[in-house]
Amino acid sequence: MSVKIESEPLFSAKNVKLITDPINRNNPITVLVLGICSALAVTVKLEPSVVMAISVIAVLTIANVVTSLLRNTIPSRIRIIVQLVIIASLVILVDEILKAFAYDVSKQLSVFVGLIITNCIIMGRLEAFALGNKPWPSTLDGLGNGVGYGVILVIVGFFRELLGSGTLWDYRIIPYSFYIKNGGFYENNGLFILPPMALIVVGIIIWIQRSRTKELIEKE
Amino acid sequence: MAMNKQSNLYIFVYSSIMVIVVAALLSLASTALKPFQQKNIETEKRLDILKSVGSAKEVGTARNKHEYVGNEFNKVIVDQYVVNLNGEMVEGINPFDINLKVEFSKTASQQNLPVYVAQMDDESLKYILPLLGRGLWGPIWGYISLNDDFNTIYGASFAHKSETPGLGAEIATTDFQSQFKGKQIFQDGNFVSILVVKGGAQPDDIHGVDAVSGGTITSQGLEYMIKDCLKNYQNFFIKSKELNHERED
Numbered sequence: 001m002s003v004k005i006e007s008e009p010l011f012s013a014k015n016v017k018l019i020t021d022p023i024n025r026n027n028p029i030t031v032l033v034l035g036i037c038s039a040l041a042v043t044v045k046l047e048p049s050v051v052m053a054i055s056v057i058a059v060l061t062i063a064n065v066v067t068s069l070l071r072n073t074i075p076s077r078i079r080i081i082v083q084l085v086i087i088a089s090l091v092i093l094v095d096e097i098l099k100a101f102a103y104d105v106s107k108q109l110s111v112f113v114g115l116i117i118t119n120c121i122i123m124g125r126l127e128a129f130a131l132g133n134k135p136w137p138s139t140l141d142g143l144g145n146g147v148g149y150g151v152i153l154v155i156v157g158f159f160r161e162l163l164g165s166g167t168l169w170d171y172r173i174i175p176y177s178f179y180i181k182n183g184g185f186y187e188n189n190g191l192f193i194l195p196p197m198a199l200i201v202v203g204i205i206i207w208i209q210r211s212r213t214k215e216l217i218e219k220e
Numbered sequence: 221m222a223m224n225k226q227s228n229l230y231i232f233v234y235s236s237i238m239v240i241v242v243a244a245l246l247s248l249a250s251t252a253l254k255p256f257q258q259k260n261i262e263t264e265k266r267l268d269i270l271k272s273v274g275s276a277k278e279v280g281t282a283r284n285k286h287e288y289v290g291n292e293f294n295k296v297i298v299d300q301y302v303v304n305l306n307g308e309m310v311e312g313i314n315p316f317d318i319n320l321k322v323e324f325s326k327t328a329s330q331q332n333l334p335v336y337v338a339q340m341d342d343e344s345l346k347y348i349l350p351l352l353g354r355g356l357w358g359p360i361w362g363y364i365s366l367n368d369d370f371n372t373i374y375g376a377s378f379a380h381k382s383e384t385p386g387l388g389a390e391i392a393t394t395d396f397q398s399q400f401k402g403k404q405i406f407q408d409g410n411f412v413s414i415l416v417v418k419g420g421a422q423p424d425d426i427h428g429v430d431a432v433s434g435g436t437i438t439s440q441g442l443e444y445m446i447k448d449c450l451k452n453y454q455n456f457f458i459k460s461k462e463l464n465h466e467r468e469d
Contacts, residue, residue, distance in 0.1 A: 042385065044386025075230055075234055076225075082234075082238065085238060089246055092249075096250060096253050096257075097249075161386070164386070190433055190434065193386055193387060193434045194434060
């Protein structure tokens with residue numbers, strides 16, 4: 001085995017690309033269309049979106065590192081089970097820690113912490129990247145994909161809360177006096193509260209992203 | 221080491237070790253964090269009780285939440301006791317330790333029903349009753365406080381385990397809860413409870429509040445919860461009202 005590992009700097013162009021790529025050109029939600037289910041469920045409000053984004057970044061990064069460290073020992077026939085065990089234990093740990101030290105946040109997220117286990121992005125990154133790469137690139141890949149997921153979540157959450165409830169982070173943005181029932185002209189768009197609107201917002205984001213990044217458009 | 225990673229033996233050993241390590245890790249975390257979680261749950265319960273009478277407002281800015289809520293609880297809640305279906309006192313049980321889920325699995329006549337009495341700044345007494353019901357995804361619970369006419373609602377606080385944020389979870393917001401103030405649970409001496417009206421209650425409806433938009437099943441669960449929990453207190457209401465009258469006479 002060659003020992004020429006140190007020759008590559010920690011933030012070489014290739015490694016930086018591991019972080020930046022999933023934020024735009026390889027975004028897990030808008031390009032790979034993974035993790036849609038949780039993107040629909042948690043984005044009714046901004047706050048759970050942000051907390052969910054942070055939790056997924058943490059779980060994905062740590063799971064990537066752990067899998068990468070174990071990659072040479074994992075028998076390939078049960079690798080999916082091993083990955084699932086790693087993810088599930090991390091998520092339960094996160095849940096327990098939140099319950100002990102950030103009780104309010106844990107109440108906010110309620111079921112969605114458990115749903116991180118079923119987030120396809122995490123499984124996808126472990127299978128596609130961490131199993132075949134060293135811990136450091138895996139860390140960056142986990143961070144990048146987590147952030148790429150989180151950015152979309154926060155954007156969707158922003159619009160859904162603003163247009164659906166007239167608030168942001170539970171602070172009122174659109175004054176009560178604007179509302180029709182208080183003699184104004186404005187009404188919240190109830191559709192934004194419901195999950196289908198998240199899909200439509202994600203669709204609009206994909207549209208904008210594709211019109212700006214031409215190489216995403218398929219030849220035929 | 222020459223080890224065949226594809227062999228069944230390797231896979232068996234590998235998965236056994238993995239399971240043991242993970243189990244040890246998780247049970248360790250669970251045991252170590254239990255006291256903290258328990259404290260959070262107790263403080264949360266006290267806070268929910270206090271919220272139903274509009275107390276403990278500065279909890280957001282309190283430096284030590286546990287201490288602040290504990291002090292406030294001791295100050296506001298002047299009495300707490302347990303009654304049964306006939307409205308008689310049950311001795312020897314601490315109402316704070318009562319698990320409503322256990323009580324509701326008993327027959328109505330054997331249930332222990334907790335009552336918390338709060339004294340407000342103007343010396344008036346409010347009676348706080350616990351609620352427990354089913355939402356869409358899991359349990360919902362709360363506390364409702366009544367004036368000493370045992371008819372008019374003074375305040376309410378609701379909480380939930382896993383309702384959807386922005387939809388069913390809206391029952392935990394002050395916007396929703398403030399609707400209950402001033403509503404009445406009796407009509408001409410008959411128990412009617414509170415109706416959660418889909419599409420919005422009429423402004424002059426003294427028994428109805430607006431349902432949560434997009435949270436129909438949670439709203440319905442909340443309506444059933446209030447009705448099912450308060451109906452067992454009817455005898456207590458009647459007896460206490462008589463007692464109050466005697467005291468005034």
